[in-house]
Structures are given as structure tokens and as C-alpha cells.
Amino acid sequence: xxxxxxxxxxxxxxxxxxxxxxxxxxxxxxxxxxxxxxxxxxxxxxxxxxxxxxxxxxxxxxxxxxxxxxxxxxxxxxxxxxxxxxxxxxxxxxxxxxxxxxxxxxxxxxxxxxxxxxxx
Amino acid sequence: xxxxxxxxxxxxxxxxxxxxxxxxxxxxxxxxxxxxxxxxxxxxxxxxxxxxxxxxxxxxxxxxxxxxxxxxxxxxxxxxxxxxxxxxxxxxxxxxxxxxxxxxxxxx
Numbered sequence: 001x002x003x004x005x006x007x008x009x010x011x012x013x014x015x016x017x018x019x020x021x022x023x024x025x026x027x028x029x030x031x032x033x034x035x036x037x038x039x040x041x042x043x044x045x046x047x048x049x050x051x052x053x054x055x056x057x058x059x060x061x062x063x064x065x066x067x068x069x070x071x072x073x074x075x076x077x078x079x080x081x082x083x084x085x086x087x088x089x090x091x092x093x094x095x096x097x098x099x100x101x102x103x104x105x106x107x108x109x110x111x112x113x114x115x116x117x118x119x120x
Numbered sequence: 121x122x123x124x125x126x127x128x129x130x131x132x133x134x135x136x137x138x139x140x141x142x143x144x145x146x147x148x149x150x151x152x153x154x155x156x157x158x159x160x161x162x163x164x165x166x167x168x169x170x171x172x173x174x175x176x177x178x179x180x181x182x183x184x185x186x187x188x189x190x191x192x193x194x195x196x197x198x199x200x201x202x203x204x205x206x207x208x209x210x211x212x213x214x215x216x217x218x219x220x221x222x223x224x225x226x227x228x
Contacts, residue, residue: 039219047164047207049217062216064121096163104170105211106154110163 002027004097004111011117012091018084018116022097029078030055035100036080037107038071040093048093052100053080087118122146122210126220132228133198140194141223143186143208152212153191155184158222159204167206168193203227 007021022036029036037052051061053071061069065084073080084091094113101108123146133139143153151171156164166175168184171191181196195202208220 046221047209047219049219052214060214064216101169104154105152105214105217106166106169106209107156107164108166108169108175110165112163 002099002109004099004109006095006097006111006114009115009117011119012087013120014088014118015086018087018091018095018118019081020095020097020114020116021079021081022111024078024080024099029073029080030075033102035102036071036073037098037100038082038095039098039107040091040095041113042090042093047096050082050084050095054102089118092116092118121216122149122213122218124208124210124218124220126206126208126223128223129221130224130226132226134228135198135200137198138194138196139198139225140192141206141225143191143193143220145189145191145210145212148188149210149212151187152210153184153186154209154211155182155193156207156209157202157204158207164207198225200227 003025005023012018035052035054038050051071053059053073059071068085070083096113097111098107099109125144153171155168158164172184183194185192205222205224207222
């Protein structure tokens with residue numbers, strides 16, 4: 001059973017960089033049929049896709065956040081990571097990692113989510 | 121960006137009811153529409169992908185229809201565990217993928 005687990009919830013100061021890691025277990029991150037992505041959900045609001053990465057390192061980002069987002073992958077550790085720079089209060093959200101089926105673009109496995117609060 | 125609009129934003133129903141939610145895309149998305157269920161404090165769960173394909177393990181009381189810009193999720197015979205929030209997502213364009221704002225299904 002594939003499982004994804006984000007690193008722990010955290011508090012980040014404004015203008016700092018948010019960093020999260022997603023550990024994948026029960027399956028290989030090197031599967032050619034999937035990419036690995038991040039989405040977030042501000043409290044009480046809907047979901048926003050942030051970006052995804054393939055196991056070969058090619059990544060794609062939401063244009064609205066592209067200047068601040070970096071997703072990386074470590075296939076030896078079966079994990080991938082998110083960095084979001086210059087955060088503000090608007091970046092406060094639950095951040096989910098997920099597996100994305102590459103042909104039809106659906107998110108078929110999700111992590112539980114990590115709450116990131118931006119506050120001084 | 122392709123905007124996804126869900127209606128209604130909330131719905132009250134009883135166990136055993138048949139309910140339907142709609143999702144409308146701001147432009148043509150072919151069959152690339154996916155539905156998720158989310159319960160408070162939990163991760164979203166994929167229910168249906170590509171309009172009408174039931175994800176493995178999802179009960180057959182869930183079904184999806186539509187094409188182009190208008191899509192519907194139907195639950196036939198509501199169970200207590202179905203009370204949750206439902207999101208749609210378009211995967212026609214990955215630049216960017218976008219989600220609807222959700223429909224909250226509550227017990228009447």
C-alpha cells in the first residue's frame with residue numbers, strides 16, 4: 001500500500017523559505033507512470049496545485065508561484081521536497097504531497113498534510 | 121487558467137438519498153475531470169477520474185458523467201460515511217491544474 005508522509009507541521013517567519021519533504025513508502029518513486037506533486041489548502045478554502053516533478057528531475061510549476069517554488073527529488077531516499085521562498089501570511093496553509101498519474105493527471109495518493117503557518 | 125465552478129457550495133441530505141453535484145469548467149476540458157472526497161483533517165481521496173472511471177476500492181454508489189465543460193457526480197443511496205466535502209479537478213491543462221472550491225455535503 002503506497003503511503004506518502006509530509007514532514008512535520010511548522011511555523012515560518014515572513015520572507016523566510018518554507019521547506020517540506022514527502023517520504024514515499026510502499027512503492028518506488030522511480031515509477032515511469034507517475035509524477036510527484038504538491039498542493040496546498042488555506043484554512044477553510046479550496047485546493048491549489050503548486051507543481052510536480054518526475055523521477056528524472058524534470059519539474060513543472062503553477063505559473064502564479066513559479067518564481068518562488070522549487071520541487072526536488074531524491075530517488076535514493078524515495079522522497080521529494082518543496083521549497084517556497086519569501087513567504088507571507090497568504091502562504092499559511094495545509095500542504096499536501098501527492099502522486100500524480102501522468103497520462104490523465106489525477107492525484108491518486110495523498111499525504112495527510114502538514115500545516116505551515118507564516119507568522120512573526 | 122481554467123476556472124472550475126462547483127454548485128451548490130453546500131447541500132443537506134439524508135441517509136439513503138440520491139444526490140448530485142455539478143462542476144463547470146470555464147473552457148473545454150474533454151473528459152479530464154476528477155472528483156475527490158475530503159473529510160475534516162484528512163487528505164483528499166480520489167473517487168472518480170477522467171469523468172466516469174471509479175477509482176479502485178470506491179463504492180459503486182458513486183458515479184460520474186459529463187463531457188466538455190459540464191460534469192456531475194452522483195451518489196446513489198447516501199451512507200453516513202459519505203458526508204464530506206467534494207472537490208472537482210481539471211487535468212486537461214497542467215498549466216496549471218485547477219480545483220473547484222468544493223461542495224460540502226451535510227446531514228439533514
